[in-house]
Amino acid sequence: MTVDMKTIGNSGWVEFSGPNIAEAQEFYAKVIGWNIAPVPAGDMQYNAIMLEDGPIGGFSPIPSDKGGWIIYITVVDVNTATQTAKDLGATIEVEPHDVPSVGRQSIIIDPQGGRIALITYESMMA
Incomplete structure (x- = not known):
């Protein structure tokens, strides 16, 4: 699959x-x-x-x-997802930013200490 x-x-x-x-x-x-x-x-x-x-x-x-290691989780909108995570107690390790030819991403640390990256691919933003 x-x-x-x-x-x-x-x-x-x-x-x-x-x-x-x-x-x-x-x-x-x-x-x-x-x-x-x-x-x-x-x-x-x-x-x-x-x-x-x-x-x-x-x-x-x-x-x-x-x-x-870090896992990248695909989200509809990195800015919104990052702000929601912050509102729910996450620490923002890397603010949302553009990665040329890839998309937009951020890195968060959840309230339990888990570290993940959030990403919206460039083709999804068109």
Whole structure:
């Protein structure tokens, strides 16, 4: 079964961020068998996790991050969803912002400490 990553409420993307993505990529390639390939991402280095149908996630170098995974949940409107989360007690780690050729995203920490990203894809905003 294939679920479109743009389906509202779907966890359409996973991303590892941390100080040593080369080490993380090698680890997960060996453990899971992922094929990891560089993809265009503006001025940033970005490597995508590739399956037969295309990318499902990626690795983002964030030197200050201890290293960890984040799930991107597709929402109708990132600004509204982020504000609703804040109103319900979430901490906004990364305010809503545009990602060129991708869409608009934010990162929240829910009242229990769970960290997720909210995303509205560019094609959904047209």
